[in-house]
Amino acid sequence: MSVLADLMRDGRSVENHHPWPRTVVEEGEWLRARDLLSQSRCALLGLWGEAHAVHMAMLDEATNEIGVITIECQDGRFSSVGQVHPPAIRLERTIYDLFGLEPTGIPDSRAWLDHGRWGVRSPLGDQIANPTGGDAYFFLPAEGESLHQIAVGPVHAGIIEPGHFRFNVNGEAVVRLEERLGYAHKGIEGLMAGANLARGAMLASRTSGDSAVAYGLAFARAAEAALGIEVPRRAVWLRALMAELERLANHFGDIGAICNDASFALMLGQCGILREHVLRTANVCFGHRLMRDCVAPGGVTVDPGGGIARIRDLLVMLRGRFPQLIDLYDNTASLQDRTVGSGVLKPELAQQYACGGFVGRASGRAFDARRTPGYPPYDSLQFEVPVLDRGDVDARVWIRIREVEQSIALIEQIIGQLPAGETQIDFDPATANGPKEGMALVEGFRGDVLVWLRLNSSGRIERCHLRDPSWFQWPLLEAVIEGNIVADFPLCNKSFNCSYSGHDL
Numbered sequence: 001m002s003v004l005a006d007l008m009r010d011g012r013s014v015e016n017h018h019p020w021p022r023t024v025v026e027e028g029e030w031l032r033a034r035d036l037l038s039q040s041r042c043a044l045l046g047l048w049g050e051a052h053a054v055h056m057a058m059l060d061e062a063t064n065e066i067g068v069i070t071i072e073c074q075d076g077r078f079s080s081v082g083q084v085h086p087p088a089i090r091l092e093r094t095i096y097d098l099f100g101l102e103p104t105g106i107p108d109s110r111a112w113l114d115h116g117r118w119g120v121r122s123p124l125g126d127q128i129a130n131p132t133g134g135d136a137y138f139f140l141p142a143e144g145e146s147l148h149q150i151a152v153g154p155v156h157a158g159i160i161e162p163g164h165f166r167f168n169v170n171g172e173a174v175v176r177l178e179e180r181l182g183y184a185h186k187g188i189e190g191l192m193a194g195a196n197l198a199r200g201a202m203l204a205s206r207t208s209g210d211s212a213v214a215y216g217l218a219f220a221r222a223a224e225a226a227l228g229i230e231v232p233r234r235a236v237w238l239r240a241l242m243a244e245l246e247r248l249a250n251h252f253g254d255i256g257a258i259c260n261d262a263s264f265a266l267m268l269g270q271c272g273i274l275r276e277h278v279l280r281t282a283n284v285c286f287g288h289r290l291m292r293d294c295v296a297p298g299g300v301t302v303d304p305g306g307g308i309a310r311i312r313d314l315l316v317m318l319r320g321r322f323p324q325l326i327d328l329y330d331n332t333a334s335l336q337d338r339t340v341g342s343g344v345l346k347p348e349l350a351q352q353y354a355c356g357g358f359v360g361r362a363s364g365r366a367f368d369a370r371r372t373p374g375y376p377p378y379d380s381l382q383f384e385v386p387v388l389d390r391g392d393v394d395a396r397v398w399i400r401i402r403e404v405e406q407s408i409a410l411i412e413q414i415i416g417q418l419p420a421g422e423t424q425i426d427f428d429p430a431t432a433n434g435p436k437e438g439m440a441l442v443e444g445f446r447g448d449v450l451v452w453l454r455l456n457s458s459g460r461i462e463r464c465h466l467r468d469p470s471w472f473q474w475p476l477l478e479a480v481i482e483g484n485i486v487a488d489f490p491l492c493n494k495s496f497n498c499s500y501s502g503h504d505l
Contacts (some may be wrong), residue, residue, distance in 0.1 A: 005059035010346045012354035017437040019224040022068040030071045038084040048465040080106040087353045099125035113182040142168035142176040161500035172485040177478045184504040192464040208502030213246040213253035214444030218451040223297040226438030232422040235299035242477035244407040249278040250445040251400040261490040281314045299424035339394040343480040343492030353472045357447025358399040363391035369443040394493040423453035428460025468502030
């Protein structure tokens with residue numbers, strides 16, 4: 001028996017939680033679970049709250065088993081996981097901000113998403129009026145001779161999302177970087193409560209605009225798991241087609257933007273052209289450049305029909321042009337001088353934070369939700385998961401390059417095997433017959449996106465949690481910039497390309 005299964009055996013099993021089990025545990029099992037995380041025997045997939053309970057999703061990487069454990073917080077407190085496992089700290093600060101549940105023993109009790117602008121505290125728990133705003137936010141100190149601070153953001157020079165970065169530097173060398181996020185908080189989880197599935201799917205697809213397909217797919221799969229719905233085969237394959245088109249568009253954009261931050265604007269222009277071709281093809285086939293609202297519980301809302309020919313033309317063009325850009329990147333010495341050896345993420349940190357996507361795979365962590373836990377149609381497709389262990393900006397570029405090649409091959413397979421038939425199944429969520437819960441883990445372009453969903457007896461959303469991969473990547477950006485020069489921060493930051501909106505919820 002795996003260590004996770006052994007732990008969950010001692011809890012009270014929750015009925016109607018699919019496809020993985022959930023158990024309610026006592027304090028002893030909760031402490032055992034956090035020890036498994038601190039000993040790297042399990043990976044943290046998610047940690048979220050509701051009015052009087054905290055849930056934690058875990059992955060036993062030795063057996064690839066997934067489970068959710070719950071601790072009830074009748075006194076409004078729970079033992080901090082972050083006390084022994086740092087990746088949980090920001091998630092616990094968020095639980096306190098949103099629900100007022102206090103993680104006892106947490107090393108950092110500062111507010112995270114709550115900037116004192118909501119008018120209330122714990123808006124999703126027992127609301128407490130807070131008309132005067134929040135306490136002043138204090139950044140952690142750095143001590144040493146000749147140190148000075150540089151404050152960047154939340155408003156930036158480019159048209160990008162808001163976030164504040166506080167640098168402590170010695171000359172040009174960064175001694176410490178500390179982030180403050182939460183400026184893009186939209187209250188999505190609060191808006192989800194009481195919504196029907198159609199409204200929930202719309203909100204999910206807007207959590208992070210560049211990942212509309214990934215979030216739409218994760219929400220749909222969670223709803224389908226809760227209700228026991230089987231989606232038509234054509235819809236399953238069209239979902240994968242959209243997901244790979246989304247991956248292509250974002251990777252092209254990232255590769256060009258990273259090179260631009262190293263003052264090589266030619267790559268930005270050329271990769272921007274490829275990205276635009278992908279977005280225009282998506283628009284022709286699915287009616288929206290970002291394919292927003294094209295994935296829905298029960299299937300997909302659009303069938304590309306004759307647009308498949310446009311996708312074939314796109315693949316021919318990409319196979320002809322992209323290899324030339326790879327050569328250009330690899331043979332430009334001034335560009336390599338900036339990317340090789342900059343912003344190194346150590347493999348042990350990537351493992352500790354269960355870091356997914358190109359950030360994790362560039363530092364030796366081979367996790368890909370398309371393989372583990374896996375979901376159709378990827379179990380019928382041939383693809384590789386590229387992995388490097390150098391962990392620098394260059395490695396993160398090369399992972400993207402290899403993933404572009406894999407996505408092109410996957411799209412070719414998908415359109416070659418695309419089944420005929422219906423694209424949507426009719427169902428009535430009101431037949432849920434009591435609370436039902438579903439969870440899904442899907443691979444977005446940044447990494448694994450998790451959605452946990454509970455439906456009430458009327459089929460409406462009682463609680464929904466969405467976890468972006470950036471939750472486990474943002475803290476690592478602080479680690480990799482240490483010792484680099486200030487001028488390399490934009491390069492390192494873009495090589496991570498964490499989501500502000502997906503993180504801030």
